[in-house]
Amino acid sequence: MSVATEQKLTAKDFITDQxxxxxxxxxxxxxxKQVQTVMPELGxxxxxxxxxxxxxxxxxxxxxxxxxxxxxxxxxxxxIASGLKATRPELSVWxxxxxxDSLSIGGNHLIHLLRRNFDVNILLFNNxxxxxxxxxxxxxxxxxxxxxxxxxxxxxxxFNPLALCLGADSTFIARTMDRDPLHLRTILKRAHQHKGxxxxxxxxxxxxFNDGSxxxxxxxxxxxxxxxxxxxxxxxxFGENNDxxxxxxxxxxxxxxxxxxxxxxxxxxxxxxxxxxxxxxRLFDNPEKENHLPRPFGIFYSEDRITYENALIAQIEDAIKxxxxxxxxxxxxxxxxxxx
Amino acid sequence: MNKxxxxxxxxxxxxxxxxxxxxxxxGSQFTSTTALYGNDVSTFPNFPAEIRAPQGTLPxxxxxxxxxxxxxxxxxxDACDVLVVMNSAALKANIRQxxxxxxxxxxxxxxxPKDLKLAKYPEGVNPLKDxxxxxxxxxxxxxxxxxxxxxxxxxxxxxxxxxxxxxxxLGFIYWMYNRSLDGTIEFLKEQxxxxxxxxxxxxxxxxxxxNYGDTTETPMTRYEVKPAPMxxxxxxxxxxxxxTALALIAAxxxxxxxxxxGSYPITxxxxxxxxxxxxxxxxxxxxxxxxxxxxxxxxxxxSFGGNLGVTASSGPGIALKAEAIGLALxxxxxxxxxxIQRGGPSTGLPTKTEQSDLLQALYGRNGESPAVVLAANSxxxxxxxxxxACRIAIEHMTPVFFLSDGYIANGAEPWRFPQAKDLKAIxxxxxxxxxxxxxxxxxxxxxxxxxxxWAIPGTKGLEHRIGGLEKENxxxxxxxxxxxxxxxxxxxTARIEKIADYIPLQTIDxxxxxxxxxxxGWGSTYGAIRTAVKELIAEGYDVANAHVKYxxxxxxxxxxxxxxxxxxxxxxxxxxxFIKIIRDKFLVDAIGFNKIxxxxxxxxxxxxxxxxxxxx
Numbered sequence: 001m002s003v004a005t006e007q008k009l010t011a012k013d014f015i016t017d018q019x020x021x022x023x024x025x026x027x028x029x030x031x032x033k034q035v036q037t038v039m040p041e042l043g044x045x046x047x048x049x050x051x052x053x054x055x056x057x058x059x060x061x062x063x064x065x066x067x068x069x070x071x072x073x074x075x076x077x078x079x080i081a082s083g084l085k086a087t088r089p090e091l092s093v094w095x096x097x098x099x100x101d102s103l104s105i106g107g108n109h110l111i112h113l114l115r116r117n118f119d120v121n122i123l124l125f126n127n128x129x130x131x132x133x134x135x136x137x138x139x140x141x142x143x144x145x146x147x148x149x150x151x152x153x154x155x156x157x158x159f160n161p162l163a164l165c166l167g168a169d170s171t172f173i174a175r176t177m178d179r180d181p182l183h184l185r186t187i188l189k190r191a192h193q194h195k196g197x198x199x200x201x202x203x204x205x206x207x208x209f210n211d212g213s214x215x216x217x218x219x220x221x222x223x224x225x226x227x228x229x230x231x232x233x234x235x236x237x238f239g240e241n242n243d244x245x246x247x248x249x250x251x252x253x254x255x256x257x258x259x260x261x262x263x264x265x266x267x268x269x270x271x272x273x274x275x276x277x278x279x280x281x282r283l284f285d286n287p288e289k290e291n292h293l294p295r296p297f298g299i300f301y302s303e304d305r306i307t308y309e310n311a312l313i314a315q316i317e318d319a320i321k322x323x324x325x326x327x328x329x330x331x332x333x334x335x336x337x338x339x340x
Numbered sequence: 341m342n343k344x345x346x347x348x349x350x351x352x353x354x355x356x357x358x359x360x361x362x363x364x365x366x367g368s369q370f371t372s373t374t375a376l377y378g379n380d381v382s383t384f385p386n387f388p389a390e391i392r393a394p395q396g397t398l399p400x401x402x403x404x405x406x407x408x409x410x411x412x413x414x415x416x417x418d419a420c421d422v423l424v425v426m427n428s429a430a431l432k433a434n435i436r437q438x439x440x441x442x443x444x445x446x447x448x449x450x451x452x453p454k455d456l457k458l459a460k461y462p463e464g465v466n467p468l469k470d471x472x473x474x475x476x477x478x479x480x481x482x483x484x485x486x487x488x489x490x491x492x493x494x495x496x497x498x499x500x501x502x503x504x505x506x507x508x509x510l511g512f513i514y515w516m517y518n519r520s521l522d523g524t525i526e527f528l529k530e531q532x533x534x535x536x537x538x539x540x541x542x543x544x545x546x547x548x549x550x551n552y553g554d555t556t557e558t559p560m561t562r563y564e565v566k567p568a569p570m571x572x573x574x575x576x577x578x579x580x581x582x583x584t585a586l587a588l589i590a591a592x593x594x595x596x597x598x599x600x601x602g603s604y605p606i607t608x609x610x611x612x613x614x615x616x617x618x619x620x621x622x623x624x625x626x627x628x629x630x631x632x633x634x635x636x637x638x639x640x641x642x643s644f645g646g647n648l649g650v651t652a653s654s655g656p657g658i659a660l661k662a663e664a665i666g667l668a669l670x671x672x673x674x675x676x677x678x679x680i681q682r683g684g685p686s687t688g689l690p691t692k693t694e695q696s697d698l699l700q701a702l703y704g705r706n707g708e709s710p711a712v713v714l715a716a717n718s719x720x721x722x723x724x725x726x727x728x729a730c731r732i733a734i735e736h737m738t739p740v741f742f743l744s745d746g747y748i749a750n751g752a753e754p755w756r757f758p759q760a761k762d763l764k765a766i767x768x769x770x771x772x773x774x775x776x777x778x779x780x781x782x783x784x785x786x787x788x789x790x791x792x793x794w795a796i797p798g799t800k801g802l803e804h805r806i807g808g809l810e811k812e813n814x815x816x817x818x819x820x821x822x823x824x825x826x827x828x829x830x831x832x833t834a835r836i837e838k839i840a841d842y843i844p845l846q847t848i849d850x851x852x853x854x855x856x857x858x859x860x861g862w863g864s865t866y867g868a869i870r871t872a873v874k875e876l877i878a879e880g881y882d883v884a885n886a887h888v889k890y891x892x893x894x895x896x897x898x899x900x901x902x903x904x905x906x907x908x909x910x911x912x913x914x915x916x917x918f919i920k921i922i923r924d925k926f927l928v929d930a931i932g933f934n935k936i937x938x939x940x941x942x943x944x945x946x947x948x949x950x951x952x953x954x955x956x
Contacts, residue, residue, distance in 0.1 A: 131491045
């Protein structure tokens with residue numbers, strides 16, 4: 001740091017004077033804590049950061065961040081952030097949204113934001129339930145889920161959020177969880193570094209309306225067997241003693257015993273490989289299914305593509321270069337005038 | 341051959357043809373040329389919603405009406421003097437618009453049995469031959485054949501050749517009214533820069549049309565319409581949508597705030613997007629959003645970032661934006677919402693005009709949610725009022741509706757355009773950190789206008805959070821306190837009412853300040869009302885007219901004006917909307933006069949209504 005007068009910020013500097021009003025035990029607390037912890041490490045000033053949210057439990061997030069923030073309307077944070085980023089590209093823009101906010105009412109804006117590739121970060125808190133409206137099923141709730149609005153079980157086929165986002169040509173998709181602070185922080189930092197839209201799906205426990213929906217992935221007893229943490233350049237290994245691996249049989253992922261195979265057989269994760277990223281997103285088995293594949297966590301895919309705001313600025317600069325900076329009187333006058 | 345010459349004060353020409361016939365181009369070219377010549381002019385393009393409805397059919401008829409003269413012209417004309425028809429359907433659809441004794445110029449090729457059948461004339465009936473048009477002067481010209489002959493040997497196919505038919509018509513009308521071909525020739529050169537063979541062909545046909553007038557053996561009259569005595573100055577021709585786009589850029593430049601325009605294509609608002617996207621060198625950011633909601637919310641995001649966020653649509657799109665407009669109102673951020681009204685409800689009449697979204701703009705949101713509403717009264721007035729919308733949005737930190745409609749959005753008139761330096765200043769005050777250490781920034785602290793300050797991200801020390809939830813006075817923190825909610829609701833109303841101190845007082849357009857009857861109008865009915873009232877006054881009637889442009893808040897003196905008349909007549913192209921406001925506000929027993937046909941009022945209709953109400 002060259003500026004001696006600028007005090008280094010700490011997590012505390014990002015805490016507001018507002019009382020946090022999530023239910024005790026909510027996964028949101030952990031996510032808030034990790035975001036506040038990561039912020040000082042990003043080399044940003046507080047005033048350069050904006051949190052934009054929609055509606056839902058997670059969308060209260062901006063009130064708790066000592067940065068600029070907007071708690072907007074249901075599903076529209078992505079579109080609001082697009083306008084903000086288009087006009088103020090220098091700001092670090094973070095969207096906080098939930099599975100209902102981003103995948104149901106705001107589904108349209110989400111996919112369009114992804115294809116446009118604004119350089120913003122989306123934190124998608126997925127708890128597979130509607131919390132703020134008190135317990136209806138969401139577009140990520142598994143089939144058969146019994147909720148207030150589905151007493152006989154949900155007949156909706158759920159979204160696979162990362163597959164959807166990859167399908168919308170997202171340039172960065174990752175999955176993490178509220179219960180793994182270190183992993184969460186690592187992913188947040190990478191999301192910030194990525195120039196383009198970063199979509200981070202965060203498995204978040206709603207202990208009131210959908211308690212334990214991700215338990216199998218987050219609790220010590222079952223985590224190792226049911227998750228695979230992917231890292232660029234490293235093989236896909238998991239299991240109690242890291243004794244299992246995944247290899248590709250053609251395009252089909254297969255679980256193998258590490259002892260029984262050579263290291264060359266294992267699937268080596270490559271963040272730039274779109275085809276394999278697509279297969280990774282499909283590692284989405286119901287964990288109750290026998291012989292299910294583990295659920296991947298980490299950065300599935302990352303690609304460099306021009307951001308919307310840069311393309312927009314480039315067009316304006318080109319127009320100025322070829323036509324000259326606009327002169328208001330010339331505009332008002334137009335091409336054909338006459339005197340009276 | 342010698343041709344008769346006749347001097348005319350004003351003329352209404354209606355060009356009509358199939359929607360693929362290039363009628364709109366003929367109309368806009370004639371408009372430019374005649375405006376350049378110095379006539380006052382007003383136009384009314386009238387086209388079908390279908391891009392290419394089945395050829396030759398009634399739904400496929402596209403029209404362009406143009407009224408020009410050596411006198412003040414304020415409407416596109418009640419009935420037409422000249423009807424140019426390219427086919428049978430065009431005649432059938434428009435014949436009732438033609439004055440008795442009016443001229444019909446008919447492309448005789450468009451009256452073959454097939455076209456007559458498509459236009460649903462009974463078997464064996466051809467209006468050109470059966471005497472049914474004897475009240476009119478009919479000139480049959482085989483435009484198709486003459487165009488083909490003209491382009492013989494050009495190597496162009498029949499289909500391509502036939503596309504130049506409209507140039508023959510244009511050339512012929514130029515001859516009729518003694519107009520120069522130069523402007524159109526220049527236009528064609530520009531238009532077909534990359535296909536010089538098309539320049540040659542179109543110019544050739546244009547000239548052939550002109551020469552046909554000179555050489556034809558048929559007795560024909562040429563008309564002279566002298567330039568109009570308009571106020572001295574420099575003029576250009578402008579449509580309402582162009583004027584709106586220019587106003588948005590002008591306001592952004594004068595305020596020193598970048599313009600962000602979020603929009604989703606919709607008739608008849610899309611031309612604003614087209615126009616703005618041409619002017620990127622003015623720093624304009626246009627964003628074609630995925631839907632109407634993203635169009636408005638992206639604009640809100642831009643305004644939060646310190647830019648001038650603008651969105652535009654027509655009624656159905658505005659309905660979709662309603663929730664977001666409520667958000668902007670709670671956030672107290674500048675936002676301009678242009679509604680280029682069309683016939684409703686639902687999809688309604690996309691290409692026809694109506695003034696039926698006034699109540700939507702005033703009340704179409706949940707909760708107590710007052711918004712500023714302005715309305716333009718003519719194509720060039722779109723510039724003035726859209727500019728005002730931006731000024732009020734920025735200076736008062738509020739969403740502002742700008743209402744226009746299909747008639748003035750697509751219609752054109754001469755505009756004595758202003759100079760940039762003469763435009764009203766727009767003062768932008770961004771919040772600064774002018775409080776001491778330890779104190780908190782208060783995002784909802786208000787100035788003398790009751791407006792909060794614009795604290796834009798990036799400003800050190802002003803970090804704050806805003807949102808759609810009810811907020812505590814000054815701090816902006818979430819508050820469910822009953823007293824606070826009532827206070828804030830009243831404050832949001834008061835701050836909009838306060839804007840009445842910052843807008844011009846209402847004036848009377850024509851007539852005295854007191855009298856028997858006031859014709860009170862708003863929006864695009866201006867031209868028809870003005871013409872009617874001027875004529876009535878000249879004929880000795882005790883009548884006046886005032887035209888409201890600030891719909892909410894209303895000018896402070898409007899109540900007094902209204903109460904000075906025994907009767908108040910409110911003509912509207914809807915089922916009675918502004919009348920509800922006037923009755924509600926001033927307890928005046930105003931009389932409604934409503935036209936809901938998707939077409940503007942004729943001044944004659946208003947005249948008759950006034951005479952019916954006050955007699956001689």
